[in-house]
Amino acid sequence: xxxxxxxxxxxxxxxxxxxxxxxxxxxxxxxxxxxxxxxxxxxxxxxxxxxxxxxxxxxxxxxxxxxxxxxxxxxxxxxxxxxxxxxxxxxxxxxxxxxxxxxxxxxxxxxxxxxxxxxxxxxxxxxxxxxxxxxxxxxxxxxxxxxxxxxxxxxxxxxxxxxxxxxxxxxxxxxxxxxxxxxxxxxxxxxxxxxxxxxxxxxxxxxxxxxxxxxxxxxxxxxxxxxxxxxxxxxxxxxxxxxxxxxxxxxxxxxxxxxxxxxxxxxxxxxxxxxxxxxxxxxxxxxxxxxxxxxxxxxxxxxxxxxxxxxxxxxxxxxxxxxxxxxxxxxxxxxxxxxxxxxxxxxxxxxxxxxxxxxxxxxxxxxxxxxxxxxxxxxxxxxxxxxxxxxxxxxxxxxxxxxxxxxxxxxxxxxxxxxxxxxxxxxxxxxxxxxxxxxxxxxxxxxxxxxxxxxxxxxxxxxxxxxxxxxxxxxx
Amino acid sequence: xxxxxxxxxxxxxxxxxxxxxxxxxxxxxxxxxxxxxxxxxxxxxxxxxxxxxxxxxxxxxxxxxxxxxxxxxxxxxxxxxxxxxxxxxxxxxxxxxxxxxxxxxxxxxxxxxxxxxxxxxxxxxxxxxxxxxxxxxxxxxxxxxxxxxxxxxxxxxxxxxxxxxxxxxxxxxxxxxxxxxxxxxxxxxxxxxxxxxxxxxxxxxxxxxxxxxxxxxxxxxxxxxxxxxxxxxxxxxxxxxxxxxxxxxxxxxxxxxxxxxxxxxxxxxxxxxxxxxxxxxxxxxxxxxxxxxxxxxxxxxxxxxxxxxxxxxxxxxxxxxxxxxxxxxxxxxxxxxxxxxxxxxxxxxxxxxxxxxxxxxxxxxxxxxxxxxxxxxxxxxxxxxxxxxxxxxxxxxxxxxxxxxxxxxxxxxxxxxxxxxxxxxxxxxxxxxxxxxxxxxxxxxxxxxxxxxxxxxxxxxxxxxxxxxxxxxxxxxxxxxxxxxxxxxxxxxxxxxxxxxxxxxxxxxxxx
Numbered sequence: 001x002x003x004x005x006x007x008x009x010x011x012x013x014x015x016x017x018x019x020x021x022x023x024x025x026x027x028x029x030x031x032x033x034x035x036x037x038x039x040x041x042x043x044x045x046x047x048x049x050x051x052x053x054x055x056x057x058x059x060x061x062x063x064x065x066x067x068x069x070x071x072x073x074x075x076x077x078x079x080x081x082x083x084x085x086x087x088x089x090x091x092x093x094x095x096x097x098x099x100x101x102x103x104x105x106x107x108x109x110x111x112x113x114x115x116x117x118x119x120x121x122x123x124x125x126x127x128x129x130x131x132x133x134x135x136x137x138x139x140x141x142x143x144x145x146x147x148x149x150x151x152x153x154x155x156x157x158x159x160x161x162x163x164x165x166x167x168x169x170x171x172x173x174x175x176x177x178x179x180x181x182x183x184x185x186x187x188x189x190x191x192x193x194x195x196x197x198x199x200x201x202x203x204x205x206x207x208x209x210x211x212x213x214x215x216x217x218x219x220x221x222x223x224x225x226x227x228x229x230x231x232x233x234x235x236x237x238x239x240x241x242x243x244x245x246x247x248x249x250x251x252x253x254x255x256x257x258x259x260x261x262x263x264x265x266x267x268x269x270x271x272x273x274x275x276x277x278x279x280x281x282x283x284x285x286x287x288x289x290x291x292x293x294x295x296x297x298x299x300x301x302x303x304x305x306x307x308x309x310x311x312x313x314x315x316x317x318x319x320x321x322x323x324x325x326x327x328x329x330x331x332x333x334x335x336x337x338x339x340x341x342x343x344x345x346x347x348x349x350x351x352x353x354x355x356x357x358x359x360x361x362x363x364x365x366x367x368x369x370x371x372x373x374x375x376x377x378x379x380x381x382x383x384x385x386x387x388x389x390x391x392x393x394x395x396x397x398x399x400x401x402x403x404x405x406x407x408x409x410x411x412x413x414x415x416x417x418x419x420x421x422x423x424x425x426x427x428x429x430x431x432x433x434x435x436x437x438x439x440x441x442x443x444x445x446x447x448x449x450x451x452x453x454x455x456x457x458x459x460x461x462x463x464x465x466x467x468x469x470x471x472x473x474x475x476x
Numbered sequence: 477x478x479x480x481x482x483x484x485x486x487x488x489x490x491x492x493x494x495x496x497x498x499x500x501x502x503x504x505x506x507x508x509x510x511x512x513x514x515x516x517x518x519x520x521x522x523x524x525x526x527x528x529x530x531x532x533x534x535x536x537x538x539x540x541x542x543x544x545x546x547x548x549x550x551x552x553x554x555x556x557x558x559x560x561x562x563x564x565x566x567x568x569x570x571x572x573x574x575x576x577x578x579x580x581x582x583x584x585x586x587x588x589x590x591x592x593x594x595x596x597x598x599x600x601x602x603x604x605x606x607x608x609x610x611x612x613x614x615x616x617x618x619x620x621x622x623x624x625x626x627x628x629x630x631x632x633x634x635x636x637x638x639x640x641x642x643x644x645x646x647x648x649x650x651x652x653x654x655x656x657x658x659x660x661x662x663x664x665x666x667x668x669x670x671x672x673x674x675x676x677x678x679x680x681x682x683x684x685x686x687x688x689x690x691x692x693x694x695x696x697x698x699x700x701x702x703x704x705x706x707x708x709x710x711x712x713x714x715x716x717x718x719x720x721x722x723x724x725x726x727x728x729x730x731x732x733x734x735x736x737x738x739x740x741x742x743x744x745x746x747x748x749x750x751x752x753x754x755x756x757x758x759x760x761x762x763x764x765x766x767x768x769x770x771x772x773x774x775x776x777x778x779x780x781x782x783x784x785x786x787x788x789x790x791x792x793x794x795x796x797x798x799x800x801x802x803x804x805x806x807x808x809x810x811x812x813x814x815x816x817x818x819x820x821x822x823x824x825x826x827x828x829x830x831x832x833x834x835x836x837x838x839x840x841x842x843x844x845x846x847x848x849x850x851x852x853x854x855x856x857x858x859x860x861x862x863x864x865x866x867x868x869x870x871x872x873x874x875x876x877x878x879x880x881x882x883x884x885x886x887x888x889x890x891x892x893x894x895x896x897x898x899x900x901x902x903x904x905x906x907x908x909x910x911x912x913x914x915x916x917x918x919x920x921x922x923x924x925x926x927x928x929x930x931x932x933x934x935x936x937x938x939x940x941x942x943x944x945x946x947x948x949x950x951x952x953x954x955x956x957x958x959x960x961x962x963x964x965x966x967x968x969x970x971x972x973x974x975x976x977x978x979x980x981x982x983x984x985x986x987x988x
Contacts, residue, residue: 060725064765067724069737072677072768072799073825082828085640091627091841092638107638108631115628124629124842125621132569132610133620133846134810136603141922143603144565146577168812169665171672171836181542196835200672203700242540271539301533311837315630317664326530330543332563333551340692341667342604342806345843351629430637433834448637 081412082433091115094454096428103428104459106449111284111395112355112365113454114315120354127350135343139332143343151349154356155320159290160300164322165331168344170309171197172337173319174277177307178246179205180334181275181327186242189223189272191215192441195252198277199440202246211440214254217262220245224270243272244304249281249292253432253443255390255397257285260296273304280396283313288363313359316352318344365453369395372460373451379464380449385475386418386467389446398432398446399467401475408436411445414474419447421470427463482756484792488892489711489751498902502932505904506554513553528586550926558908559585561923567594569612570603572943576920595918599948601938602922606779606895607866608943609810609850620845627841635827639838647844651815654851655785656795659824660817662847663832664839666774666804667693669814672831674770675701677800678739683723685716685767686741689749694741694772703739704728710749713757716740720765738767744776744787744803748929748937750890750898752780755787759797770800778808779895784854784867790893811846813839870895870942873949877940880953889935897938907934917955 020028055063076083089097093116096105114120127147137143148166156164167173178201182188186207190198193214202209210227212220231238245267247258260276267274278291286294291308293300300306305327309319321328331338359365370393377397380388390397404411412431419429432448449467451460519525529552532542560581568575576595579588603610611617623643633639644662651660663669674697678684682703686694688710698705706723708715720738727734740762742753753771762769773786781789786803788795795801800822804814816826827833854863874895881888887900901910904925911923925934938952 055725060721063725064721067734067766069735069766069768072737073822075821076824076828080828082636082834083824085636085827086638087640087642087645088638089642092631092633092641093628096638098638105638108633110630110632115630115632117628121625121628124624128617128620128624128842129612129614130569132571132612132617132810133843134570134610134806134812136570136605136610136806136810140562141602142564142566142570142574142600142920144563146565146567149565169668169836171832172665172668175671196831200700200831204696239540240544242542268535273536273539273542309837311630311632315628315632317630317837317840324530324533326532327542329530333555336692336696337665337667341665342804342812345812347624347842348629348840428638430633433634433636435829435831435834438831 081416086430094452098423098428101423101426103423103426104455104463105428105452106455106463107428107430108452109280109312109396109450110315110452110454111313111369111450112315112359113452114313114355114358116454117315117355117358119358120315120351123354124347124351127347131346133345133347135345137343138341139338139343145343145346145349147346147349147353148343151353151356152320154353156322158356158360159306159322161306161322161324161328163325163328164320165328165335165338166310166318166320166344166349167335167337168318168341169337170279170311170317170319171200172341173309173321174198174307175201175204176335176337177305177321177331178202178275179336180331181305182207182242182244185240186244187227188244188246189220190246191248191251191258193251193253193256193443194246194248194440195277195279196435196439198246198248199438214251215256215259217259217266221266224266224272228270243270244275245272246275247277249276249278249285250391250394250396252280252396253398255394257281257292257295257391257394260292260298264298264302267302274302275305275307276303278306278308279312279319280394282308283359284366284369284395285393287366289313289359289366310352314352314355316348316355318348318352369451369453372453372455372457375457376449376451376460376464379461380467383464383468383471385471386447395451397449397451398443399449400444400446404444408445415445415447417474418467418470421474422463422466425466427466429467482760487752487754489890491749491751491889492887494887494900494902499932502902502904506931509554509557509904513549516553517549528583554904556585558911560588561908561911564920570600570605570610571612572600572605572608572941572945572948573597574600574603574920576915595915598915598918598920599944599952600920600941601952602920603941604775604807604939605810605941605943606775606808606870606939607784607810607850607854607863608941609808609846609853611810611943616849619849620842623845624842629840629842631838631840633837634835635833635838641838641841641844643841643844643848644838647839647848648815650848650851652817654855655788655801655817657801657817658820659822660815661823661826661830661833662805662813662815662839662844663830664813664837666806666812666814668832668836669802669804669816670694670697670772671700672697672836673802673816673826674698674739674741676826676829676831677701677770678703678737681728681733681736683735683738684741685719685723685738687711687743687746687753689746690741690743691747691772691774694743698741710746711751711754713754713761716758717761720761720767724765738765739770740767741770742772744771744773745780745891745894745896747775747896748898748924748935750888750894750896750937752776752787752790752891752894755791755793755798759793763797768799769797770802771798773801773803774814775807775896776894777803778854778867779870780893782867783864784808805843805847809847809850811843811850813843813847866942870940873940873942873944873946876946877938877949877953880949884953895940897940898935899938900933900935902932902934904934910936914955919952919955 092108135143152164174197182205184206189210281291283289305323307321310316386399520527565577566574578591578593631639648660670693678701680702684698684703684705777786778784801817805811852858889898907923914921923936
């Protein structure tokens with residue numbers, strides 16, 4: 001038996017040797033290389049894999065038992081400045097009742113006084129009788145009413161653009177419009193003093209954000225030049241990177257107007273698109289209230305997108321974007337606040353249409369508003385201890401402390417005392433509120449002063465003198 | 477399975493799979509559509525076919541293009557063919573029946589033109605009108621007319637500045653009472669409620685566990701917060717438990733530090749699936765692992781539960797078990813806006829730190845009044861039992877409609893008690909055909925396809941309302957379009973006739 005096995009083995013060996021001699025050359029070479037490779041691998045240094053410390057179930061249980069989360073919300077102290085809101089009883093119109101006291105309203109953005117207007121209310125009443133209140137659906141699913149289409153049409157005609165699109169909330173307008181166009185990898189040049197809604201839109205878009213100093217065109221040009229140099233290093237990438245400049249017509253945080261003619265020049269020189277946010281300037285600037293483009297006499301087609309909210313001049317709720325169809329139509333499928341949210345209640349749309357009618361019929365109210373702004377701007381100039389921040393014709397001004405005490409909290413307390421002093425003498429003012437930890441460039445604490453067409457000249461003078469008294473009594 | 481004892485009532489959800497040939501034909505339909513799409517693009521590029529798309533300005537032709545061509549491929553070639561089924565304008569109150577404006581297209585859906593006629597009394601199976609509060613009854617709207625006359629329509633200021641009206645305080649107290657919690661806060665827009673408050677609650681170093689099929693507003697809020705997001709399978713408690721255990725045991729990725737807090741984001745009723753969240757199991761998990769629960773009751777508040785208080789009442793649970801109760805007023809209350817309710821510390825924190833309270837306009841008074849009046853009606857505070865009747869009627873309508881559809885053999889997703897009824901169509905050709913033929917029969921339905929649903933699971937979604945009468949539901953059910961087009965799940969569906977009909981539908985998509 002062993003002999004037979006031995007014979008078998010020998011026979012196999014002989015066959016092997018024969019095969020070895022008969023094999024073609026390339027085969028032998030390949031096998032040779034493979035054997036050498038195996039020998040190399042056997043003798044090379046081995047890498048130790050990272051120790052995957054797989055926890056035992058018992059250890060996991062212990063960790064789960066021990067883990068203590070933070071409380072869901074940190075406690076808020078009772079005297080937090082923003083906790084106790086002032087309560088307005090009744091409508092926030094020209095004569096407003098705040099905390100039980102009747103005051104003249106210098107705090108609501110009711111620039112054209114349309115909050116109280118009878119015609120607007122009647123239009124809203126008629127719409128309420130016809131449509132009820134809610135639309136019960138987003139625009140895509142039977143939430144499009146004929147009033148929405150009419151409002152879009154009217155806004156487009158008023159702003160002299162091809163098309164417009166309306167949103168049901170002012171904040172969501174610009175915060176949904178930006179991420180619809182600007183994606184990861186695109187570049188947005190935005191002013192430092194941009195409002196919070198713009199900041200949220202930029203955060204949602206995940207684009208590269210480049211801040212330039214407020215209203216500083218030299219700084220912006222510098223940034224654009226740097227970007228050009230970057231582009232030359234990688235032209236292929238530059239061909240697909242979209243660029244945008246994002247500015248506001250009238251800045252909410254500083255009351256300044258943006259230098260639009262220079263921006264247009266920069267746009268064509270560096271091939272950047274411009275998005276303009278006109279929440280404060282729509283219905284305020286320009287001969288007919290068309291905003292900052294009319295104010296500077298610029299062709300509105302030069303601006304790629306104009307976004308505004310209807311909550312200031314039009315005294316309604318919601319917002320709109322207008323521009324050429326090429327740009328605006330894209331938002332109908334990719335604007336998140338448009339596609340995934342219920343549409344604007346029809347009574348608010350009807351109110352906005354009627355407000356637009358009033359604006360078109362009375363183009364002289366804009367001049368009246370500008371006169372009032374100039375008046376109060378001059379009257380507030382010579383107050384010791386407070387400086388006026390804002391352009392001459394901006395209806396939303398800020399009053400900041402001339403000398404800061406060093407801590408924001410103390411500044412805010414001082415300003416609160418001034419506001420309380422004024423409230424006790426029937427002038428309703430408010431401090432400008434910010435989310436301190438989240439703002440990119442936190443503006444200093446200030447008091448907001450808002451001018452409306454309904455305020456008479458006596459009231460404006462009275463307000464200025466009371467603020468002067470308040471500043472004297474509190475700051476000295 | 478071990479948690480089944482937590483449920484006090486039977487929990488029936490169905491997600492039936494379609495037969496294999498249906499899936500094949502669906503992909504075939506999309507494939508043919510894509511090929512034709514490339515063909516059309518080619519013809520447009522050559523100039524053989526006129527291009528109706530808006531074009532960039534002459535002066536800006538050398539700018540970087542605003543849109544990438546392939547991004548819009550689906551929109552240009554597939555969505556454009558059946559675009560007439562969405563954005564249909566109506567010109568009456570969105571009640572159980574509405575009037576549709578007739579619109580026609582002369583150039584295959586690129587532009588529309590209104591003929592000036594209205595299609596009257598179309599049965600409304602698309603609007604979120606669960607309790608039927610979208611009405612224009614003069615009696616019901618009396619207080620609204622007064623509030624509108626008194627307050628006007630705008631507010632022109634934010635909550636923290638000069639926009640906090642007495643109406644808001646009244647509304648918040650009422651909402652807190654309705655939900656049986658300590659305090660509530662209301663916001664002007666439902667979508668914005670999520671996207672502006674989740675970032676205030678969680679930040680970097682926190683973990684968000686979010687359901688697969690959460691709404692865009694929850695996803696946006698989670699992304700804006702900066703926290704780490706992990707997704708668990710839809711309504712799957714094993715998947716959630718595994719994520720929780722791994723998260724606590726292994727900590728943050730790479731640094732292994734412990735998480736600051738863990739927030740679970742779920743919805744009450746999922747609007748595309750019709751499924752109800754497994755709340756008892758989630759609450760048990762949350763208590764065991766010390767996580768926090770954020771419940772978005774956009775579709776379920778007012779629509780489920782014996783007295784309309786939402787999924788918390790539906791499962792017989794205590795509202796204190798849910799840390800953050802969020803909901804919207806758009807669906808069941810016929811208004812607009814959203815709320816967040818819970819403990820007083822939570823609401824105080826949101827009053828001081830929510831983005832909406834500081835930067836966004838507050839809710840307008842007529843809308844607040846509408847919510848007050850409808851909520852009082854549901855709670856019975858207006859002296860009638862109308863609210864309770866509405867809730868009961870909705871429950872009956874839902875169960876009747878779903879039962880009948882099941883009997884007829886259709887594949888309907890979701891829980892037996894959810895008023896959102898998705899009926900599966902699968903094939904792209906059927907999306908357009910179904911909606912158009914139903915409109916011919918005076919029934920308005922909502923059809924959804926990719927990208928709101930997975931590509932092979934397009935569906936028609938019916939929203940049952942308390943205002944629908946049984947006759948209306950029967951009309952919808954027996955519309956023979958339903959029978960002809962969607963007979964996939966029937967036993968006889970494998971017959972030759974049904975297969976050819978389905979093939980036909982796949983192709984008619986391309987030529988429609």
